[in-house]
Amino acid sequence: MWCLSGLFGSRVGPAWYPLLRVVSKGSQHYPPVRALQASAVLGRASNEHKEPLASPSQQHFDSPPAGHQPEQKPQGLHHSYTGQGGQQSEDYESEEQLQHRILTAALEFVPEHGWTAEAIAEGAKTLGLSVAAAGMFHSDGSELILHFVSECNSKLSELLQKEQKLVQLGEAEKKPIDEFLRDAVEARLRMLIPYIEKWPQALSILLLPRNIPSSLNLLTSMIDDIWHYAGDQSTDFSWYTRRAVLTGIYNTTELVMMQDSSPGFEDTWRFLENRVADAMAMSSTASQVQSTGEAVVQGLMGAAVTIKNLAGLNQRR
Amino acid sequence: VPGGGAPLRPCSTRGAQRGIHKPVIDRIIRVDHAGEFGANRIYAGQMAVLGRSGVGPVIQQMWNQEKEHLKKFNELMVAYRVRPTVLLPFWNVAGFVLGAGSALLGKKGAMACTVAVEESISEHYNNQIRTLIEEDPEKYKELLQVIKQFRDEEQEHHDIGLEHDAEATPAYSVLKTAIQLGCKAAIFLSERI
Numbered sequence: 278m279w280c281l282s283g284l285f286g287s288r289v290g291p292a293w294y295p296l297l298r299v300v301s302k303g304s305q306h307y308p309p310v311r312a313l314q315a316s317a318v319l320g321r322a323s324n325e326h327k328e329p330l331a332s333p334s335q336q337h338f339d340s341p342p343a344g345h346q347p348e349q350k351p352q353g354l355h356h357s358y359t360g361q362g363g364q365q366s367e368d369y370e371s372e373e374q375l376q377h378r379i380l381t382a383a384l385e386f387v388p389e390h391g392w393t394a395e396a397i398a399e400g401a402k403t404l405g406l407s408v409a410a411a412g413m414f415h416s417d418g419s420e421l422i423l424h425f426v427s428e429c430n431s432k433l434s435e436l437l438q439k440e441q442k443l444v445q446l447g448e449a450e451k452k453p454i455d456e457f458l459r460d461a462v463e464a465r466l467r468m469l470i471p472y473i474e475k476w477p478q479a480l481s482i483l484l485l486p487r488n489i490p491s492s493l494n495l496l497t498s499m500i501d502d503i504w505h506y507a508g509d510q511s512t513d514f515s516w517y518t519r520r521a522v523l524t525g526i527y528n529t530t531e532l533v534m535m536q537d538s539s540p541g542f543e544d545t546w547r548f549l550e551n552r553v554a555d556a557m558a559m560s561s562t563a564s565q566v567q568s569t570g571e572a573v574v575q576g577l578m579g580a581a582v583t584i585k586n587l588a589g590l591n592q593r594r
Numbered sequence: 595v596p597g598g599g600a601p602l603r604p605c606s607t608r609g610a611q612r613g614i615h616k617p618v619i620d621r622i623i624r625v626d627h628a629g630e631f632g633a634n635r636i637y638a639g640q641m642a643v644l645g646r647s648g649v650g651p652v653i654q655q656m657w658n659q660e661k662e663h664l665k666k667f668n669e670l671m672v673a674y675r676v677r678p679t680v681l682l683p684f685w686n687v688a689g690f691v692l693g694a695g696s697a698l699l700g701k702k703g704a705m706a707c708t709v710a711v712e713e714s715i716s717e718h719y720n721n722q723i724r725t726l727i728e729e730d731p732e733k734y735k736e737l738l739q740v741i742k743q744f745r746d747e748e749q750e751h752h753d754i755g756l757e758h759d760a761e762a763t764p765a766y767s768v769l770k771t772a773i774q775l776g777c778k779a780a781i782f783l784s785e786r787i
Binding site: 298501505509513514516517 | 678
């Protein structure tokens with residue numbers, strides 16, 4: 278199969294690329310995930326063992342070497358396909374990059390089809406691939422949603438980085454913390470607006486036990502990003518309390534947004550403003566409570582020493 | 595490792611930006627920060643009991659060096675965007691109790707605690723130095739320098755403890771073993787949680 282790839286010219290991607298083009302475009306039948314993953318395994322297996330494939334069918338029933346990652350990467354499917362000499366050709370697209378392109382293309386169809394395999398199939402069609410490409414993914418659209426969240430987080434990160442550069446260059450004023458947090462959360466939530474109709478469906482899928490590790494990971498890294506660019510330098514327990522509070526604000530505001538029908542989501546932004554103000558007040562209250570507590574302790578210590586003196590118990594040694 | 599199966603790279607992009615192996619550095623900085631924080635609290639506990647005794651100035655001087663160490667790790671933690679261990683409030687109390695408790699056994703007891711803890715920490719720093727050198731000594735030059743310097747200073751503290759009759763403490767070997775076991779457990783937990 279590897280020597281055949283040369284026949285199609287160097288622009289051909291992974292070995293099974295031609296397979297996708299050949300399967301009929303009109304078909305609505307999505308082959309089971311295993312079959313296409315097994316052919317994807319052709320590439321992975323040869324990458325692992327670096328020997329030329331005798332015949333594709335031999336590898337067809339091998340189980341994917343799931344545990345065999347050469348490095349520690351968070352999610353699977355990071356292998357690039359290599360040519361016969363084990364060298365990486367720049368014209369080859371990795372499976373991950375291909376999936377990335379398909380999912381990005383599929384986002385356009387989400388408002389119409391929801392977060393489903395149909396949207397992925399339509400996305401694959403626009404790239405000139407067969408609808409069978411949707412079989413690469415789970416049928417509930419999990420990967421599409423996670424891809425979308427990941428893209429939004431990256432966009433937010435870039436946005437915050439750009440703002441930070443402007444402040445460093447002196448071209449913009451440094452925002453006070455509450456305004457910064459408010460703007461960051463609002464910017465991130467605004468990215469949901471084009472998909473807001475189908476977002477409740479996405480939220481419920483993200484809460485599936487299978488998806489919780491990934492979605493939690495994405496959520497925590499987004500919140501950490503926001504605090505980092507807000508200038509948080511805490512190295513004690515407040516690192517956790519700040520992130521917990523902001524996570525709470527983000528999640529509740531997101532839920533409010535789902536049910537908001539006001540023009541331009543102004544109810545949501547007002548809710549957000551109030552929650553951030555609450556959080557600021559809470560932190561100042563917490564520090565007030567702490568200093569009051571300390572003052573009370575000092576007072577008690579003073580009283581104890583006074584009593585000891587009066588009772589003659591405080592003899593100087 | 596999350597099992598979404600989707601092409602996502604939430605954490606490794608940040609490490610990739612600086613070319614460092616983020617999970618390894620994360621653990622190293624987190625556990626070292628926790629260690630210096632705990633050491634600070636131990637000396638604070640010892641000073642609370644023995645501060646006005648003859649050995650007070652010695653302990654104070656060692657404590658000042660630990661404060662410098664903690665400051666450095668606070669900076670590194672922010673620079674590498676590492677999360678502190680959740681157990682910090684616990685180490686806060688446990689460290690103080692250990693310091694005060696050992697000091698209540700007398701001057702020798704406090705010194706014995708110092709010897710035990712500093713020996714654990716020196717060994718631990720040596721392990722980290724080995725790990726970093728195995729990974730890439732060039733990439734982690736600054737971090738290696740910091741850890742080497744701190745290891746040398748902890749070794750000094752260990753020697754000061756021995757000079758001050760740590761070994762003459764009653765039940766010295768039992769005390770030392772118990773404290774070192776505690777340190778090993780603390781290191782194990784702080785790396786992960």
